Amino acid sequence: MNVMPRRPLFHQRQRTSLYRVFLLVVLILAAAWFASQVDKGAIKRPFLPTPTPTRTVRSFALEGEASFAAGKLEEAIAAYQEAARVEPSNAEVWAKLARIQTYSSNLLTTDAQRKARLKEALDSINEAVVLAPDDSTVHAMRAFVLDWNSNPILSGDQAQALLLEAEREALKALQLDNQNVLALAFYAEILVDEQKWSQAEQVILQAVQRDSSLMDVHRVYAYVLESTMRYREAKEEYQRAIEITPNLTFLYISVGHNYRRLAFDSDITSQRKELYNLALEYYTKAARMNEQLQINDPIPYSAIAKTYDQQGEFFIAALNAQKAIKIEPTNPDLYGRLGVIYQRARNYEGAILVLKCTVRGCTPAESCEALGGCAEGEEGATVASLPLTASSVDYYNVYGSLLAALSRPQQNYCPEALDVLAEVRAAFGSDPTIAGIVDAGEQICYSLAQSLVQTPTPYFTPTPLPTPRP
Structure with a gap:
């Protein structure tokens, strides 16, 4: 009996389409090609961050x-x-x-x-x-x-x-290159340091004649003039350097230094005052410029402090020295400058506290005490000692001398004073001025030691009191 095959009433038989196979092959080949190009770097991977230009x-x-x-x-x-x-x-x-x-x-x-x-x-x-x-x-x-x-x-x-x-x-x-103007200028600067002043001036004048548009040339010319004590002409050359590069604060500081030296040398009271004010004006310009540039530089305030100190205005000098310390609270040199101001103002106890930070270093608590106390929530600074050099020897001398001068039998600073002065003598004993200061401090301590040996300790006999009558 012949049975007819069942008719697909509810489903279609799957048939393979030649076009579908061809499409799949093409997609596979395209994917393989794309992957190879990515690996070679010819095509960038998607979703990578945007590259920053070098x-x-x-x-x-x-x-x-x-x-x-x-x-x-x-x-x-x-x-x-x-x-x-x-x-x-x-x-x-x-x-x-x-x-x-x-x-x-x-x-x-x-x-x-x-x-x-x-x-x-x-x-x-x-x-x-x-x-x-x-x-x-x-x-x-x-x-x-x-x-x-x-x-x-x-x-x-x-x-x-x-x-x-x-x-x-x-x-x-x-x-x-014999026409190199910078080489001429720097050669003149070297000649000054070799104390060949006449030759230095001849060389720097050649540089100025060849190219007067360079800051370095006018700076060196000012240095040559300073070395021969022509401070008025020197500050004018620094001012010409400022015209070329008006934002370099060290040029303003140099102008201020020359005005201050002119003031120091002047015998006319009104002129001296005017010159000091001009020095302060240039130091203040440098300080304001630093504030605008957000540069923390204590040098302008130290220069202002020294200018007031030379005029005997110790209070405002100390305020500016303290402002310099606030900018660099770990700088021992700044404490030394403040200590010298205190010493000149006859604030000897305050000077000792501050100079200790310079000569021996100090803890945060000691630095706070030296500056008259710290504000609430403000911590002091750890200050390392400043090595003994030609730049710092004055701080050591003042510190040692003050310790000796303030020593008493009841409060004897002489052991520390003699240690400090011995360091100074070992390093700078050949300098007669420094040796004289050391001699004076040591003599005070030796005299105190001798008096302690010779003066017997007084023995107090109690005064008898009368027996009270009944």
């Missing part, structure tokens, strides 16, 4: 130049360091970095800070010389950096060797 060395260098012109030296240094990182073989970048690092040492207050910054500048310019050994400007910059490193207070026994090397670098720069 900055060029020129971009960082322009930022550095703009920051320097604006007076933001630390930001300028950071920008040039980034430029050197991006292109470490660029000698010009290293040379410009070294120049700014050297100038920025002018804004530091302690010898240790200045020495470290100048060492960084020397490392930068040495890198530039390796990269461009025949570049006149690079050698001129190295002469400049070496000269500032040759400061005897900072370099000690190496000062003369560094100065001679600076002179050789300047002469090499001029040999490579």
Whole structure:
């Protein structure tokens, strides 16, 4: 019996479509091609973050130049360091970095800070010389950096060797390019430090005649004039440098210093007062400029304090010295300056407290006490001692002398005084002025010690009282 196949009333039999197979093959091949292109990097993966464009060395260098012109030296240094990182073989970048690092040492207050910054500048310019050994400007910059490193207070026994090397670098720069104005200017600065004043003036005048548009030229010319005590002409050259770069605070400080020196030398009361006011005006400009640039720099306030101190206005001098300390509360040099003001104001006990922070260092509680107490919620600062150098010897002398002078049998500071004065004698005993101060302090303590030995301790016999009658 023939049975008819069942008709598909409710379902369709699956049939393979040739077009569907072809489409699937095409999709598989396209997916494989896409994956290979992604792996090769020809096609970027979707949903990746938008890439940030890489900055060029020129971009960082322009930022550095703009920051320097604006007076933001630390930001300028950071920008040039980034430029050197991006292109470490660029000698010009290293040379410009070294120049700014050297100038920025002018804004530091302690010898240790200045020495470290100048060492960084020397490392930068040495890198530039390796990269461009025949570049006149690079050698001129190295002469400049070496000269500032040759400061005897900072370099000690190496000062003369560094100065001679600076002179050789300047002469090499001029040999490579005898029209290099910066090389002439820096050579003149070196000649001043070698005490060759007439030759220095001849060289700097050549630089001024060739190009008077450079700040460095007028700064060095002012330095040459200062070295020959022509302070009025010197401040005018600094003012010309300010016209070229109006945001460098150390130039305003230099103008103020020259006005202050003119005031100190003047015998006319009204003129002296006017000159001191002009000095204060330039220091105040520097302080306000720092505030606008959000730069924490205690130097203008220290300069203001010293100016008032020279005029005998110790109260306002101390206020400005304290303001400088608030900016850098761990700086021992600033405590020393305040201590000298207190000593001149005859606040001897206050001077001892502050100078201890400079000479021996102090704890937060001691620094608070030295500054007359801290506000509620304000902590004092830990202050490290300032090493004994030619810059700090006055602080040690004043501290030791005050300890000796205020010593009494009931409160004897002489052991500490003699320790401090012995350190001064060991380091600077060959200086007759310093030796005389040390002798005077030691003599006070020796006299006190002798009096304690010779004077017997009094024995008090009780006075008999009459027996009361009944």
